[in-house]
Amino acid sequence: MEAIKNALDFSDSPRLDRTVALLVLALFLVFPLFPHSAFAMATMIQFFMFALYGMGWNTIGGYGGQVDLGKAQYVGIGAYTTMVLLTRWDIPFWLSMPVGAALAVTWSFIIGYPLFKLKGHYFAIATIATSLVLKDLFEVWKFVGASRGLGVSPTKYSPPDFVRLIFREDVYYYYVILCFFVAGVLYMNWFRKSRLGFQLRSIKDNEDVARSLGINVHWAKIKTYAIATAFVSIVGSFHAVYIKNIEPEDTMSLDISILIALMAMLGGAGSLWGPIIGAGVLIPLKSYLKEWLGAKAGLVGIDLVLYGLIIMIISAFEPRGLWGIVEKTRRRKRI
Amino acid sequence: MDILLGSLVSGLLLGMVLALVALGLTIIFGMMDIVNFAHGEFLMLGMYTGLLTSQATGLDPLFTLPVAALVGFLLGVLCYAGFVKYLLRGPMIAQLLGTFGLMLFLRNMALMLFGANDRSLQTGILVGKSFDIGSGIIVSATKLAVAVLAVLSFVAIWLLMNRTRFGKALTATALNRQGARYMGIPTERMNALAWGIGGGSVTVAGALIVNFWAVNPYVGLTFTMIAFTVVALGGFGSVPGAFFAGLVVGLITEIPGFWDFFAITFDIDWMSEVPMTSFKYMWIYVAYFVIMVVRPRGLFGWKQ
Numbered sequence: 001m002e003a004i005k006n007a008l009d010f011s012d013s014p015r016l017d018r019t020v021a022l023l024v025l026a027l028f029l030v031f032p033l034f035p036h037s038a039f040a041m042a043t044m045i046q047f048f049m050f051a052l053y054g055m056g057w058n059t060i061g062g063y064g065g066q067v068d069l070g071k072a073q074y075v076g077i078g079a080y081t082t083m084v085l086l087t088r089w090d091i092p093f094w095l096s097m098p099v100g101a102a103l104a105v106t107w108s109f110i111i112g113y114p115l116f117k118l119k120g121h122y123f124a125i126a127t128i129a130t131s132l133v134l135k136d137l138f139e140v141w142k143f144v145g146a147s148r149g150l151g152v153s154p155t156k157y158s159p160p161d162f163v164r165l166i167f168r169e170d171v172y173y174y175y176v177i178l179c180f181f182v183a184g185v186l187y188m189n190w191f192r193k194s195r196l197g198f199q200l201r202s203i204k205d206n207e208d209v210a211r212s213l214g215i216n217v218h219w220a221k222i223k224t225y226a227i228a229t230a231f232v233s234i235v236g237s238f239h240a241v242y243i244k245n246i247e248p249e250d251t252m253s254l255d256i257s258i259l260i261a262l263m264a265m266l267g268g269a270g271s272l273w274g275p276i277i278g279a280g281v282l283i284p285l286k287s288y289l290k291e292w293l294g295a296k297a298g299l300v301g302i303d304l305v306l307y308g309l310i311i312m313i314i315s316a317f318e319p320r321g322l323w324g325i326v327e328k329t330r331r332r333k334r335i
Numbered sequence: 336m337d338i339l340l341g342s343l344v345s346g347l348l349l350g351m352v353l354a355l356v357a358l359g360l361t362i363i364f365g366m367m368d369i370v371n372f373a374h375g376e377f378l379m380l381g382m383y384t385g386l387l388t389s390q391a392t393g394l395d396p397l398f399t400l401p402v403a404a405l406v407g408f409l410l411g412v413l414c415y416a417g418f419v420k421y422l423l424r425g426p427m428i429a430q431l432l433g434t435f436g437l438m439l440f441l442r443n444m445a446l447m448l449f450g451a452n453d454r455s456l457q458t459g460i461l462v463g464k465s466f467d468i469g470s471g472i473i474v475s476a477t478k479l480a481v482a483v484l485a486v487l488s489f490v491a492i493w494l495l496m497n498r499t500r501f502g503k504a505l506t507a508t509a510l511n512r513q514g515a516r517y518m519g520i521p522t523e524r525m526n527a528l529a530w531g532i533g534g535g536s537v538t539v540a541g542a543l544i545v546n547f548w549a550v551n552p553y554v555g556l557t558f559t560m561i562a563f564t565v566v567a568l569g570g571f572g573s574v575p576g577a578f579f580a581g582l583v584v585g586l587i588t589e590i591p592g593f594w595d596f597f598a599i600t601f602d603i604d605w606m607s608e609v610p611m612t613s614f615k616y617m618w619i620y621v622a623y624f625v626i627m628v629v630r631p632r633g634l635f636g637w638k639q
Contacts, residue, residue, distance in 0.1 A: 061428070067428045069431065114624075114628040115628075117628055118628070120427055121430070122567070122631065124370075124431055126624050126628075129564075129620035129624045130624060132560065133617050133624070136617040136620075254556070258435050261431075262432055265429075301442075301443035301444075301446035301552075304442075305439075305440055305443040305444055305447065307436075308436045308437065308438070308439030308442075309436070309440055310436070311433065311436030312433055312436035314432075315425065315429040315432045315436060316418060316421035316422050316425070316429070317421060319422075319425030319426055319428065319429035320426075
């Protein structure tokens with residue numbers, strides 16, 4: 001009970017934030033009622049997914065300060081578990097999702113134990129390495145369809161199928177992922193005020209001091225890593241039933257890992273709203289850049305050139321993200 | 336036996352190539368402690384420089400090396416002065432993501448300029464030539480030349496680092512930036528020069544590799560990861576370490592060859608059924624992980 005009360009309690013953020021958050025939530029709720037293109041709908045779903053990925057990353061990367069660039073492997077584990085269980089044994093989404101999360105968390109414990117002996121960018125590169133190993137394995141593993149991946153055709157079931165989460169219209173997916181999103185925000189609100197959340201922030205500030213305060217640094221990091229993993233793997237499961245066609249390249253590639261970290265960093269790592277703001281800016285930007293520029297003949301890659309430039313500018317001049325700018329102006333006004 | 340020896344020789348030769356690729360990163364990442372994900376993209380640009388210069392001027396690809404070195408040096412200095420300098424002021428994550436952005440930028444610029452097709456050299460003194468050194472082992476002339484040049488470059492860089500005032504200043508900057516500044520060393524210029532030398536050496540490697548490796552805008556990432564592994568295995572900041580680590584990583588890439596050797600020699604059925612060649616690069620990532628966890632100092636490292 002205490003935990004639920006804590007999760008719903010936003011009283012420590014300014015009233016302006018709460019009002020804006022409620023307005024945005026109301027907007028999300030009514031968005032499908034307004035006329036919109038299918039592309040806008042797909043972008044919105046992508047936004048929710050990446051906001052959730054970003055929130056998961058934010059636990060370990062933002063609050064804990066451990067730059068993890070291997071989150072894509074857990075997207076893959078979640079997505080593949082759901083897909084394999086669905087296509088082979090017809091196990092519905094609501095059962096396969098926890099199974100996938102459990103598998104991902106188990107794997108995160110196995111590699112997390114040695115991983116967290118490393119620090120700084122040695123840690124970051126090691127997470128990339130683990131993710132690429134898993135991707136290479138999935139690319140030759142025949143059971144999961146090797147590099148061609150797995151697919152499920154919606155005609156086999158009778159959509160809308162709420163148990164397997166197979167729908168024909170995107171609007172169902174929209175509301176499902178919106179529920180996940182709200183749950184994610186509430187969880188993050190609880191997490192940042194939890195014991196572990198405070199331990200993590202002290203680890204980020206100074207590991208030696210944290211250890212001298214009696215915090216088991218290694219174990220706290222592993223636990224948080226598992227939480228981040230569960231987040232990512234659950235959304236990965238959703239990805240599988242939403243896209244209906246998964247392959248190692250688009251679930252486990254390095255680009256996905258980087259995008260997840262970028263989301264949180266652009267918005268402001270280590271803040272509640274950061275990953276959401278980051279996803280809200282970056283996902284529409286990325287998909288509309290591709291839509292407008294990527295398809296034009298002779299200009300292949302220009303969308304990614306611009307995207308790369310944006311990443312470069314942000315990380316060079318505003319590494320604390322958009323939320324950092326907001327907080328800076330606030331502080332200036334108060335003084 | 337032939338397979339074993341052949342794998343051994345080609346592994347060692349490839350190892351010297353990989354050592355040369357990693358040499359630039361040894362300076363940038365190993366010594367100066369700056370992550371550079373765009374390292375493989377520098378290599379890709381070096382490959383294009385070698386290829387296009389030789390095609391445009393009709394010179395033999397081997398004589399394009401100075402051009403590649405110049406392009407790489409300028410690129411390195413430009414990247415540092417115009418971009419990486421600002422990254423260093425921010426948190427560590429800014430370096431990781433910023434250089435990743437640089438990588439995307441360079442890769443897709445190359446895609447726009449040169450197209451996505453594979454391109455390779457058709458002519459040249461060394462292209463396509465090879466000789467038999469007995470018992471069926473064939474060594475290609477290009478790889479041998481690259482190996483010789485790799486050794487020469489390593490000796491040159493080692494001398495530069497250990498026998499000159501410049502090298503000492505660079506080492507001092509790497510060890511303690513603040514302290515070096517108090518001693519009157521222009522640390523900003525040292526960092527920029529480290530990037531210049533790093534960029535120059537990797538573009539030279541690229542211009543050499545293009546003699547036997549087709550180039551497209553996507554070759555970079557694999558080489559980046561290989562270079563990170565080589566630097567980690569050799570030990571951060573150790574130039575000789577990077578050379579021996581390159582040899583070890585070269586042998587690691589030949590694991591499929593050794594695997595076949597055991598499968599055939601001892602006639603083990605299950606071994607020959609495993610598609611080992613698909614795992615060629617996976618072992619490199621596994622190696623990085625294991626090295627970092629078991630011995631973070633690497634083989635010859637002096638920096639923790």
